[in-house]
Amino acid sequence: MNSSLVQLVDVSKTYAGAAAVHNLNLEIAHGEFVAIMGPSGCGKTTALRMLAGLETPTSGTIRIDGVDVSGRASWQRNTPMVWQSLALFPFLSVAGNVEFGLRMRGVPKAQRQRRVRDWLSRLGLDGFADRSVEELSGGQRQRVALARSLVTEPPVLLLDEPLSALDHHLSLKMQGELNRLQRELGIAFVYVTHSHSEAFAMADRVVIMAKGSVEQCGAPMDVFNRPDSRFVAEFLGNNNIFRANVVAADEVKVQLHTENGEFTSAPLISGPPKVGSSLDLVVRADRISLTTKAGWATNEVACTLVSEEFIGSTINGHLEMAGGKHIVVQLNARDLEEIDLQVGRQFYASWHPEDCHLVASR
């Protein structure tokens, strides 16, 4: 028996001939924090809404706890969602909002009140029960929305970019609290976001979607270290991508020809690629070192500093290679002690074969 809580099997959703979601396959385990990311229009929100029962899949199956819920309306599942706009009912008090789900399910009043009090207390909203929703601050309203969704103790909580409208400071605080809450409760969270940092900070597993299907999924560290397609590499940012042709390949290393030089890379996970095939070589910006003298590492390119971006503890340097292509190198404060970054200066950008990898050209 499969231990996963939620299964989307070949789920598709088309609107007037255009597919918002196409053959989506995704499994979510009990207690797992899954973040779904992707550019706008990739289908992540549609997928979430199908889980919630607010959209019906055109084809495919959705199972929760083994039960096929694809045809069920939203009110017949227990998949509450935390909305981007929070969607709190303005004509109900805080308690009225939080108890709503229980009330709809016919839970008797005394029990409802007890549960509401418990949850308000757990989320730090003691004594707020009779307050009007309009009086609350943004952070407090977030918690009411959370309490409202959690009071029915769902097996999985859906969140639709809940922090996207908050300012940076508040967002960071709420991220920590959401994380803690999820660990305490041990229920699955499905969290849709367009922010890399949110996803990587909180999730056990990250799912990157594009054009209605999954591009890549895995633990944040794995995805970050090894994007397995050009799209994901570009989406995550801070990656340099070279078009390469395979010159020679064996179990240990691959020799590549690019228009910026001959490079060596670690082999593909699936084994040595065919000689002559076209692949993309991905090098992360923080894996590249800048030196004034050549010969520091196997892969090396001569370039000129064009501009730099100061991002706090790191600096992004943009350098131009022969032929006009740009490369991004991320340096930290310590590196800068040994290097003097001046626009127009010549450097050698270099990296070891194990610090880059190949992905299939798509």
Next chain:
Amino acid sequence: MHHLSSAAPTPLTEVSTSFELKAIAPQSSGRAGFALTHALPPLAWQLAFFVGPLLFLLVLTFWSVHNFRLEPAFEMGNWKRMLTQQHVWDTYLRTVMGAAVSTVLATVLAFPAAFAIAFRLSENARRACLFLLVVPFFTSYLVRVYSWQVFLSDEGLINSLLTMTGFETRRLLNTDLATQIGYLTLSLPLVVLIQAMSLLLIDSKLIEAARNLGCGPMRVVFAVIVPAARVGITVAALFCFIFSFGDFVSPLYLGGGSSPTLSILIVDTTKAGQQWPRAAVLALLMISTLMAVAWVMTAFAYRKKT
């Protein structure tokens, strides 16, 4: 900033079972029932009691009346009779002219008032004015028409004032002027309202731009404001035409009824003559005229700028 309290969480297993998902009922029919309960009754009602009667009107024109009884038939007699009579066409033309005059009058007379409301009043005054205009739109047209008799009759207020100030009395009632006053009483509130709304919707930047380019105030009005509000002005005029064309109260009680309008003719044919099929012919004549006018005017209102 609150932190989540570290109270021990209620064990989840105890409660999850109380929320077993309800047994599946056929989903689509339940949801369809909800939708149809809202969508169907209004549709059914309007089809049965709005479209139905109007379609029946068409059918009715082919029926005949024998011995005061309505009999289904298919004959052209009613059409021939009504459409070949000179007095019917005279009446028709008179009605069209009267409505056209009323439309022009109302549109022109309403504009300065709408302009004042949109551009010269404070927010509060404007709301009060619009509020005041809605009232006559919804109330007592009959009473207001009758009250004009109070003003216009030979012994009425205006003539009393004239005699008191030494002028001659004039015949005001039972004239075309009186009819027009009645039409104005009917349509002016709505025309002012619609014009004012559409003036309020004009992008103020447009007007500023015109002023910046050196247009004098009158030029701004005619070259910028009127064209920008063209749709609203035309829609208001269309409503005015429809109301005036179909009204029988003003021409009858203020105009004197001696030069009848199409609507009066319909009333007479129905009530006095009990000739419903013939009245139906006149009604269809009215409907087709209105549809033609509506088509022309909306085409004018919505035409693209050349």
Next chain:
Amino acid sequence: MTRKISGVILHAYLALVLLFLFAPIGASLVFSFNSDRFPTLPLGSFTLDWYAAVFSDERVLEALVNTLIVSTASATLATALGFGAAYTDYRYQFSGKRLYLALGLLPPTVPAIILGLAMLAYLSRLGLSGSRLSIVIAHTVICTPFAMALVRLRLSQIDASLEQAAWNLGASQWAALRYVILPFTASTLCGAWLLTMAVSFDEFAIAWFVGGLSETLPVRVLGFLQGQVSPRINAIGTLVFGVTTALVVVAQLILTRRLSLRRAEERSTNLNTPFSS
């Protein structure tokens, strides 16, 4: 012409227009208390005779009862049907929707006399003519568009995710309607009810055609108009005007008060900037 002068002229003109619209009522009001039979200046003495005559006229009282029954029934039906149509427009997309909406909104554009004749013929063919029921049927047709427009306007002000959130939390469609949509539209429904009642209260042409012997108050007034000149018309006219104006004013107050309340709601629940403390 300076702006100031044109401003004064425009204000004066506006006042004149309002005077034109309200003066007849004012005159009617004044002369309803005037002892003279004919409305001339100078005024006679103050009297309540005409009101007494109106209230003791049996046909008037009967007409009043009919009007109350008819307008209440029409308003209730029209508001219910109007809500259904508005909610359908708000929530669903379907082919032929434009036709559906047109059917709902067209009646006020058809002259009353045409509708009156058409309904008279149609209803009498069905054996439904000549009673209060006929008037209710007809008035519902012309009142529904007003209710529909008002409710639709209010529905467009709801955050769409509220109803969806209710479903998501376990409310069936009916429950969501009851616990989310209705609280939102309650006052609009009240306002629409009052407004449609005023429309029906005041409608004379269709009622005259289809009502037969069941006269409504405006039909009675029409009867008076056709008879001799009598100041009783002033009295009854003032009364009718008073009632319908009261209905319209209260309706407007309810409807526009909601508008400002809604702006306050919007400001605080506008969660694009939830950090509003």
